[in-house]
Amino acid sequence: MSDVAPFALFIGAAMSVTAFPVLARILTDRNMLRTEVGGLALASGAVDDVIAWTLLAGVVAIGAGGGDVPWQTLLAVPYTLLMFLVVRPLLRRLASARERAGRLTPSILAVMLVGLLLSCWVTEAIGVHAIFGAFLFGAVMPRAGGEALRHETLERLEQVSVLLLLPVFFVIAGLRVDLSTLDGRGLLDLALILAVAITGKFVGAYAGARLNRISPRRSGALATLMNTRGLTEIVILTVGVQLGILNDTLFSMMVVMALVTTVMAGPLLAVIYPNRLVEQDAAEQQRAALGVPQAYRVLAIVPPGAAAAPLVDLAAGVAARRDPAEVILSRVLPYPSARVEVGTGLSGDLVAMTASMAELAELAEPVRRAGPSAPVFARFSADPAAEMSAQVDATQPDVLVVTADQDGYQALRRDIGTSLVTVVAPLPATWAGVFVRASADADGEAAVRIGADLAAAHGVDLVVDAGGRPPRRLTYIVQELGNGVAFGSTAPPSALVVGTGEAAGTHLLVRARRDAPAKSGLPTAPPMPAPA
Numbered sequence: 001m002s003d004v005a006p007f008a009l010f011i012g013a014a015m016s017v018t019a020f021p022v023l024a025r026i027l028t029d030r031n032m033l034r035t036e037v038g039g040l041a042l043a044s045g046a047v048d049d050v051i052a053w054t055l056l057a058g059v060v061a062i063g064a065g066g067g068d069v070p071w072q073t074l075l076a077v078p079y080t081l082l083m084f085l086v087v088r089p090l091l092r093r094l095a096s097a098r099e100r101a102g103r104l105t106p107s108i109l110a111v112m113l114v115g116l117l118l119s120c121w122v123t124e125a126i127g128v129h130a131i132f133g134a135f136l137f138g139a140v141m142p143r144a145g146g147e148a149l150r151h152e153t154l155e156r157l158e159q160v161s162v163l164l165l166l167p168v169f170f171v172i173a174g175l176r177v178d179l180s181t182l183d184g185r186g187l188l189d190l191a192l193i194l195a196v197a198i199t200g201k202f203v204g205a206y207a208g209a210r211l212n213r214i215s216p217r218r219s220g221a222l223a224t225l226m227n228t229r230g231l232t233e234i235v236i237l238t239v240g241v242q243l244g245i246l247n248d249t250l251f252s253m254m255v256v257m258a259l260v261t262t263v264m265a266g267p268l269l270a271v272i273y274p275n276r277l278v279e280q281d282a283a284e285q286q287r288a289a290l291g292v293p294q295a296y297r298v299l300a301i302v303p304p305g306a307a308a309a310p311l312v313d314l315a316a317g318v319a320a321r322r323d324p325a326e327v328i329l330s331r332v333l334p335y336p337s338a339r340v341e342v343g344t345g346l347s348g349d350l351v352a353m354t355a356s357m358a359e360l361a362e363l364a365e366p367v368r369r370a371g372p373s374a375p376v377f378a379r380f381s382a383d384p385a386a387e388m389s390a391q392v393d394a395t396q397p398d399v400l401v402v403t404a405d406q407d408g409y410q411a412l413r414r415d416i417g418t419s420l421v422t423v424v425a426p427l428p429a430t431w432a433g434v435f436v437r438a439s440a441d442a443d444g445e446a447a448v449r450i451g452a453d454l455a456a457a458h459g460v461d462l463v464v465d466a467g468g469r470p471p472r473r474l475t476y477i478v479q480e481l482g483n484g485v486a487f488g489s490t491a492p493p494s495a496l497v498v499g500t501g502e503a504a505g506t507h508l509l510v511r512a513r514r515d516a517p518a519k520s521g522l523p524t525a526p527p528m529p530a531p532a
Helices: 004-016 020-029 036-064 071-101 106-125 130-139 147-176 184-211 216-226 230-242 248-263 265-272 275-288 305-319 347-370 384-395 409-415 442-458 472-481
Strands: 296-301 325-334 376-381 399-403 419-423 433-437 462-465 485-487 495-499 508-511
Touching: 004 036, 004 184, 004 230, 020 036, 020 216, 020 230, 020 265, 036 071, 036 130, 036 216, 036 230, 071 106, 071 130, 071 147, 106 130, 106 147, 147 230, 147 248, 184 216, 184 248, 216 265, 230 248, 248 265, 275 384, 296 305, 296 384, 305 325, 305 347, 305 399, 305 419, 305 442, 325 347, 325 384, 347 376, 376 384, 384 409, 399 409, 409 419, 433 442, 442 462, 442 472, 442 495, 442 508, 472 485
Parallel strands: 296 325, 296 399, 325 376, 399 419, 433 462, 433 495, 462 485, 495 508
Antiparallel strands: 419 508
């Protein structure tokens, strides 16, 4: 009985584990991080991993003690408390030192490595495998302010771990795999292992998702994702061999199971949850996040850096006179060219995403105080133009505000039909007036209305240059807009210059909606009667 308990617990842990790094990479490569299924898979995978590793720690302690828990293993509890209550604050100070230095210095890296090795030594000494010391050291790393430290540490270590240690580990594990001795009984055992591993995780995850009223197809996608095991499984199996819980034959069959369940995830996911459903769910989730369905909506593609705040102020000014109004702040982040290949594979991406979301949330606060709702979105994309076009389709904005140097802008300008406001030059810090160079077409009318919105929002006058005698249509619009709007050919000092074509000194280019008139906002002037 003493041998059965460690074996049963170990097999349970090995069957239930989900390889979080593999899961995260699949979600990233398939752009599923922005869907409900992707979020649920990440959360479920994280919880699954914590429970499985905790269970494995107990199995290791029991196995090392020959079926009984040795007394020194009880020290794991105070050691865990020590790590969270003492070591974690120290690591937070280490993260602050990295922030002050602006980079990961050799001395900070040395402290990290010493702490990691000491944690491994302590857990090994108290009868828990050294791998749990490393796991615990990573778990106590502070999240707030510590992501940059984690990511840079992984970047430094991946040169050795990925190029040297990981191949050596795979070679050693692979040399243990020997399927040549499997007879008919062994093949039957392998089939049973595969059946239990696949159906156990799939049915459990699927049933849990369906009980929470997730659709059958999305439940199937979640169950498929939870079946990935990968490198994490092989690490656990290696621990089992070291403890004598698994023999070489069973180890070989379990490795095959890990490989099969990981390899099958991609093709099965493509059938159950194809890319068209991923894009559809992402669009639905984005629409669900919008505050007021019938609001006058301005979508602002916010660039990083100093240009962000002026562009958000511009977008808020366009929506200021509408009620209800909504200003959507969005940022499209290109995938980094260099990715960390160890850990979750998402550390650097999460740093960039967290920083962008925090910046957008800060920029949205003044907009919300002024009245409009201001949801924020940040997305990674290998094709910025396609991502921005998808956002336009999902949100259906009345006006899109974007900078001319945004990645994919030219394709976006060509493909979308909504009203477009393009920032072509740095905006003035303060506006003493708004000057519109208006053409005698729909673009000119749109430019005048955008200029009027911005002038009203900043409490300045609007001057419209119609290039000589203004068309009757523009005359009617200027009269409609009321006080503070006049025709003229000279821009006020420190004016925001709005135009419909390239010209020196122009800050904004305006293009009218190509498909349909705006849903709301200032009333559209009726058509002028034909001249007698």
